[in-house]
Amino acid sequence: MDHLTRRQFGRLSLAAAIAGAGQVAGVFPALAQSANPIRIGFAMALSGGLAGNGRATLLAYQIWAQEVNARGGILGRPVQLVFYDDQTQPGLVPGIYTKLLDVDKVDIVTSPYATAMIAPAMPVVMQRNVTFLTIFGAGVNEAFKYDRHFNVNVVGDNMKETYATGYFEVAAMLPAPPRSIAIAAVDNEFAQKAAESARYHAKKRGIRIVYDRSYPPSTVDFTPIIRAMQSGRPDLVFIASYPPDSSGLVRAANELRFTPAIFGGGLVGPQLASFQSQFGPLLNNLVTWDVYSPEPTMDFPGVATFLQKYRELAPREQTDLLGNYIPPYAYAQMQTLEQTLTRIGKIDQAAMAADMHAQEFDTIVGKFRFSALGEWAEPRNLFVQFQGITDNELERYKRPGAKVILAPASLKSGSLRTPYGAAG
Amino acid sequence: MDPDLVLLLNGIVSGLLLGGLYAAAATGLAVSFGMLDIVNIAHPALMVMGAFSVVLIGTALGLDPLLVAVLQAPLFYLLGILIYGVYHHFFEKRGEEALQGLAFFFGVMFIIEVGLVMAFGPEQRFLDPPYAFITWRIGEIDLPLRMLAPALLALAALGALHLYLKRSFTGLAVAAVAQDAEALRLMAVNPVRIKRLAFGLSVALASIAGGALVVVQPVDPSSGQIFIGRVFAICIMGGMASLPGCLTAALLFGVVENVTATFYGPSWSPAVAFGWLLLVLAFRPQGLFGRMA
Numbered sequence: 144m145d146h147l148t149r150r151q152f153g154r155l156s157l158a159a160a161i162a163g164a165g166q167v168a169g170v171f172p173a174l175a176q177s178a179n180p181i182r183i184g185f186a187m188a189l190s191g192g193l194a195g196n197g198r199a200t201l202l203a204y205q206i207w208a209q210e211v212n213a214r215g216g217i218l219g220r221p222v223q224l225v226f227y228d229d230q231t232q233p234g235l236v237p238g239i240y241t242k243l244l245d246v247d248k249v250d251i252v253t254s255p256y257a258t259a260m261i262a263p264a265m266p267v268v269m270q271r272n273v274t275f276l277t278i279f280g281a282g283v284n285e286a287f288k289y290d291r292h293f294n295v296n297v298v299g300d301n302m303k304e305t306y307a308t309g310y311f312e313v314a315a316m317l318p319a320p321p322r323s324i325a326i327a328a329v330d331n332e333f334a335q336k337a338a339e340s341a342r343y344h345a346k347k348r349g350i351r352i353v354y355d356r357s358y359p360p361s362t363v364d365f366t367p368i369i370r371a372m373q374s375g376r377p378d379l380v381f382i383a384s385y386p387p388d389s390s391g392l393v394r395a396a397n398e399l400r401f402t403p404a405i406f407g408g409g410l411v412g413p414q415l416a417s418f419q420s421q422f423g424p425l426l427n428n429l430v431t432w433d434v435y436s437p438e439p440t441m442d443f444p445g446v447a448t449f450l451q452k453y454r455e456l457a458p459r460e461q462t463d464l465l466g467n468y469i470p471p472y473a474y475a476q477m478q479t480l481e482q483t484l485t486r487i488g489k490i491d492q493a494a495m496a497a498d499m500h501a502q503e504f505d506t507i508v509g510k511f512r513f514s515a516l517g518e519w520a521e522p523r524n525l526f527v528q529f530q531g532i533t534d535n536e537l538e539r540y541k542r543p544g545a546k547v548i549l550a551p552a553s554l555k556s557g558s559l560r561t562p563y564g565a566a567g
Numbered sequence: 568m569d570p571d572l573v574l575l576l577n578g579i580v581s582g583l584l585l586g587g588l589y590a591a592a593a594t595g596l597a598v599s600f601g602m603l604d605i606v607n608i609a610h611p612a613l614m615v616m617g618a619f620s621v622v623l624i625g626t627a628l629g630l631d632p633l634l635v636a637v638l639q640a641p642l643f644y645l646l647g648i649l650i651y652g653v654y655h656h657f658f659e660k661r662g663e664e665a666l667q668g669l670a671f672f673f674g675v676m677f678i679i680e681v682g683l684v685m686a687f688g689p690e691q692r693f694l695d696p697p698y699a700f701i702t703w704r705i706g707e708i709d710l711p712l713r714m715l716a717p718a719l720l721a722l723a724a725l726g727a728l729h730l731y732l733k734r735s736f737t738g739l740a741v742a743a744v745a746q747d748a749e750a751l752r753l754m755a756v757n758p759v760r761i762k763r764l765a766f767g768l769s770v771a772l773a774s775i776a777g778g779a780l781v782v783v784q785p786v787d788p789s790s791g792q793i794f795i796g797r798v799f800a801i802c803i804m805g806g807m808a809s810l811p812g813c814l815t816a817a818l819l820f821g822v823v824e825n826v827t828a829t830f831y832g833p834s835w836s837p838a839v840a841f842g843w844l845l846l847v848l849a850f851r852p853q854g855l856f857g858r859m860a
Contacts, residue, residue, distance in 0.1 A: 188689075189684070189689075190680065190681055190684045190689065190788070190789075191680075191689075191789050192787070192789050194684060194689030194787075194788075194789075195688075195689045195690050195691070195787070197689070198688065198689055231789070330834065356832040356833060356834065357832070357833070357834050358828070358832075358833035358834060358836075359833065359834060359836070359837055360793075361793040361796075361837060362828075362833055362836070363585060363588070363783075363784070363793065363824075364581060364582075364584075364585040364714070364821075364824070364825060364828075366577075366581045366709070366711070366825070367578055367581065367825045367826075367828035367829040367833065368828060368833055370574060370577055370578075370581075370829060371574065371828075371829050371830075374570055374574060386691060387691070387784070387785070387787070387790070390691065390784060390785050391784055394713070394784075397700070398702045398709065398711045398713070399702075399709060400702075415690070415691075416690075417690045417691045417692070417693075417785070418691070421691075421693045421695065421785060425700075460688075461687065461688025461689075461690070462688060462689075462690070463690065
């Protein structure tokens with residue numbers, strides 16, 4: 144049975160890969176004739192639970208590749224993306240990277256999305272001493288300490304101390320100092336680290352933790368969690384969740400008329416167009432972690448142009464319609480690669496790593512440097528608040544004002560409204 | 568009222584409503600797995616396919632998702648007949664239904680999931696009827712219509728199926744084929760035809776469960792995965808071919824999950840719920856309402 148099942152899986156994976164390759168050929172018809180391209184290989188979640196962000200990431204890469212090729216490529220060579228669907232199964236990732244490096248013999252590898260998929264690729268990449276530029280990992284290199292790992296993500300090195308800083312800066316804006324907090328996190332690495340950061344800051348500020356639980360990703364009904372939180376009457380609620388559960392938690396909070404002074408935390412989901420379209424006004428006053436908002440304080444050169452291009456292609460590619468979450472960072476990841484290669488003038492893994500350690504990168508998500516562990520040297524966790532949402536239209540999220548930035552102070556674009564559940 | 572008592576009562580009520588969704592998801596499987604002995608591991612994927620179809624049709628025509636789910640059920644019945652035809656021809660007829668049949672349904676599940684990603688993309692899809700944002704409050708008890716309406720539809724579908732199986736000739740034949748297909752043949756009834764019909768019914772029920780699922784939560788192509796363990800556990804706990812057993816087990820599962828989540832944390836919910844399954848099987852191996860062979 145195992146043999147047959149694997150074979151079926153293999154055939155379908157092949158079909159998916161061919162379909163994926165077909166997409167690339169469709170976007171870059173000239174590539175088939177190009178000699179000696181720079182081949183960039185990666186696994187990406189094109190099906191399974193992480194596929195929403197995986198496909199958005201791929202589209203950003205494709206836009207970048209098209210632009211680079213239109214400019215004549217890098218080092219005079221066109222770029223070619225070689226990718227396989229990891230089906231959001233970490234177990235498939237080592238095999239894909241082995242194939243990319245040993246069989247396909249790609250020149251450069253970048254990572255899948257995200258932490259849970261990056262970690263299983265690390266040993267394969269490290270054995271071959273390859274520079275590994277990753278996207279939206281969270282503390283993956285804390286364990287490996289690989290000096291050729293570089294991660295494009297705002298969380299930075301010390302997630303425990305830095306991730307929730309902005310959330311508690313926002314809490315400090317409340318008219319009365321908050322005295323209690325409820326914390327809930329889904330059982331995965333990113334969310335658990337986010338919750339750990341919330342605990343760290345709550346204790347540091349003397350805020351009493353009245354509820355602190357994890358929940359499995361298979362949870363269907365979230366009303367017991369919200370009701371148990373509600374019974375503790377917390378001033379603050381910090382939730383670290385992924386899209387399916389974020390949806391259930393926001394819905395349950397509204398059904399139970401839960402109105403703490405601040406409701407939010409590290410929810411992944413409200414950043415996405417499908418979530419915003421579904422919940423509309425229910426999002427008002429939600430304070431949550433984010434990476435980008437089209438506020439004047441984040442109007443970095445090139446980001447608006449990229450998003451316009453992305454949004455034109457997104458409906459056809461059936462991916463997130465707005466692209467306000469991962470796509471600008473995925474594009475910036477490829478800009479990082481391009482800037483390194485252009486500077487060193489050759490494909491040399493050691494030279495690439497040395498350059499990434501030494502240089503500053505100027506991208507559509509701003510300027511950044513990498514730390515010794517390859518994370519952003521200066522973390523930039525945004526905490527935003529949904530405000531003034533009156534309907535389910537998505538147009539408002541293309542303009543400033545719908546998702547104002549409350550923290551960090553350097554990017555602040557609005558003032559806190561409270562409590563959650565009040566009209567935005 | 569005592570706050571702990573309020574929590575307990577709400578935990579029970581929300582658990583019963585959640586159990587309604589589980590019953591919707593498990594009823595079709597009680598027919599295919601419980602009565603026909605077909606390990607249709609693709610049942611939750613078919614449910615999600617039904618949910619996507621509900622979103623598509625409901626959005627286009629502006630209809631209520633539960634109504635669409637019922638209206639599209641005949642199409643899924645035909646799909647079920649088609650799937651059973653393939654399964655019977657390539658596996659059951661050759662006596663290879665045990666392991667290779669399981670692999671077949673595993674493949675069906677995977678094809679449905681990848682097909683949905685290809686057709687609709689991996690994003691979450693939703694279709695919220697207006698009542699999904701209404702919560703009735705009876706004293707201290709909350710009754711969100713988002714959970715209540717699907718639970719009532721599940722009960723109605725289960726009741727209709729129960730009546731059909733008990734009162735109609737073909738329904739009785741379905742029950743008979745579950746017990747002894749050869750005896751049915753001696754009664755001049757083609758067991759393959761009856762099984763085809765019953766499998767079609769089970770897939771039609773998956774479509775109705777898909778409508779219930781859309782009202783409860785947004786769906787993505789992989790949403791069915793979290794239901795696989797639960798629906799099989801419910802069928803086994805209820806007693807395989809027993810519909811009342813399926814309903815009781817589903818409600819019990821929901822209540823145990825939610826009360827545990829309320830008082831001991833949601834991490835314990837699956838462990839305690841599946842612990843109940845083990846307990847039931849230890850003392851009643853045939854399930855709550857099953858009969859000893």
